[in-house]
Amino acid sequence: MPKVDKTIRWLHLSDFHVGKDDYATLKMFNYIINHVCQREGEGFVPDLLFITGDIANRGLASEYETFWQDFILPLQEEIGGDIEKHTFIVPGNHDVDRTKYQAFSREEITKPGTHYLDPNEEGARLRREMLIPRFQAYLDNDLTSVRDAFAKPEGAYAQRLEIRGQDVGIVGINTAWLSKNEEDERQLTPGKPLLETALNVIQSAKLRIVLGHHPIGWFCPEQQKPIMSLLGQHHVLYLHGHLHDAWCEPSYGGGHGYLAIQAGAGFQSREDEPWRNGLVWGEADLNGGEVRLQPWRWIASQQAWTPATDAFHEYHRHGDWWCYPLPSCEESRRCFLRVGDGTLASCKQSHDVADASCRNASIRAGPPGVASSSNRHTHTPIRAGLIG
Numbered sequence: 001m002p003k004v005d006k007t008i009r010w011l012h013l014s015d016f017h018v019g020k021d022d023y024a025t026l027k028m029f030n031y032i033i034n035h036v037c038q039r040e041g042e043g044f045v046p047d048l049l050f051i052t053g054d055i056a057n058r059g060l061a062s063e064y065e066t067f068w069q070d071f072i073l074p075l076q077e078e079i080g081g082d083i084e085k086h087t088f089i090v091p092g093n094h095d096v097d098r099t100k101y102q103a104f105s106r107e108e109i110t111k112p113g114t115h116y117l118d119p120n121e122e123g124a125r126l127r128r129e130m131l132i133p134r135f136q137a138y139l140d141n142d143l144t145s146v147r148d149a150f151a152k153p154e155g156a157y158a159q160r161l162e163i164r165g166q167d168v169g170i171v172g173i174n175t176a177w178l179s180k181n182e183e184d185e186r187q188l189t190p191g192k193p194l195l196e197t198a199l200n201v202i203q204s205a206k207l208r209i210v211l212g213h214h215p216i217g218w219f220c221p222e223q224q225k226p227i228m229s230l231l232g233q234h235h236v237l238y239l240h241g242h243l244h245d246a247w248c249e250p251s252y253g254g255g256h257g258y259l260a261i262q263a264g265a266g267f268q269s270r271e272d273e274p275w276r277n278g279l280v281w282g283e284a285d286l287n288g289g290e291v292r293l294q295p296w297r298w299i300a301s302q303q304a305w306t307p308a309t310d311a312f313h314e315y316h317r318h319g320d321w322w323c324y325p326l327p328s329c330e331e332s333r334r335c336f337l338r339v340g341d342g343t344l345a346s347c348k349q350s351h352d353v354a355d356a357s358c359r360n361a362s363i364r365a366g367p368p369g370v371a372s373s374s375n376r377h378t379h380t381p382i383r384a385g386l387i388g
Helices: 022-041 061-079 106-110 121-130 132-140 192-201 221-233 351-360
Strands: 007-013 048-052 087-090 157-163 166-172 207-211 237-240 247-253 256-262 278-285 290-299 304-307 321-325 336-338 344-346
Touching: 022 061, 022 278, 022 290, 048 061, 048 207, 048 237, 061 132, 087 166, 087 207, 121 132, 157 192, 166 192, 192 207, 192 221, 221 247, 221 256, 247 321
Parallel strands: 007 048, 048 087, 166 207, 207 237, 237 256
Antiparallel strands: 007 278, 157 166, 247 256, 278 290, 290 304, 290 321, 336 344
């Protein structure tokens, strides 16, 4: 008897900077919608739509109105189904109105003993006094089912969805609470207590996805390891943007693996500029315990979307997809191994072979039909791009 299809599919978008260039942004909206229409015709219909921050350029109400009216609502209409209820967004540093509370102190908010980022009424009150007003236009124009979540005591959202009979958990965090200027790197945090509370809501979901804007390396050094530990212990997919370039990296925290997936910028430049606009298609095969990703870029010279074949490491490529173990499946819990030299290995072998690989080399079984190799590593340097 054939297995029931348990594949969950999504479209991951990020970094639109609406208001930066009105005409060129509207053109890119149309290019993306037409691309989605084409993919649907090929049989790939997303169950989920994710936008991981920097929707606006200066955090203005008019920028969000343009984004929703000229892009998201037409895109949802094109996709159809339950996508309106399955659209999730988070704010980025460009979603901050930097004219408000310019002099707030990151050090004061993050020092031990303060309660700004606690998931309770006191924390919400403190955030409303100084942090929430900076995101007011974002909150007022959020048309998703989780609107106002960041203004509530929880300070994040956690949703449980049933898709194709599977329990899917979605967490959205605000990594831009402390965004202030061009010196944000290693100064930020989504609030470890806020993240932990949200993750506990989805801990029994079959597939767990966390949405943020910034990569972990942009968090305060003292916050990075605890947050990585939480992401690893909950075996999540961490989807983010910010660096304007697609990238994926099996990562490690708290004795467990998680998968960090970075989308390119939906809009960062006109066609005659050197930078390219992009997006990422993804799916999680819950039967096979595999995540499959497909990065795309808009190529001006071809006036077409093409796969960004240099975005993810070639080792993970299988045809038109890049394949990674699903962190939450039992099989892949044996895939993320910490080897002696500190590299992160992925191993789809028996326990005996896995033990041997820990002593000798990083081993990863390739995609279906591809033999495993003992001379390849899955851990690769974090990819940097333009910062938005």
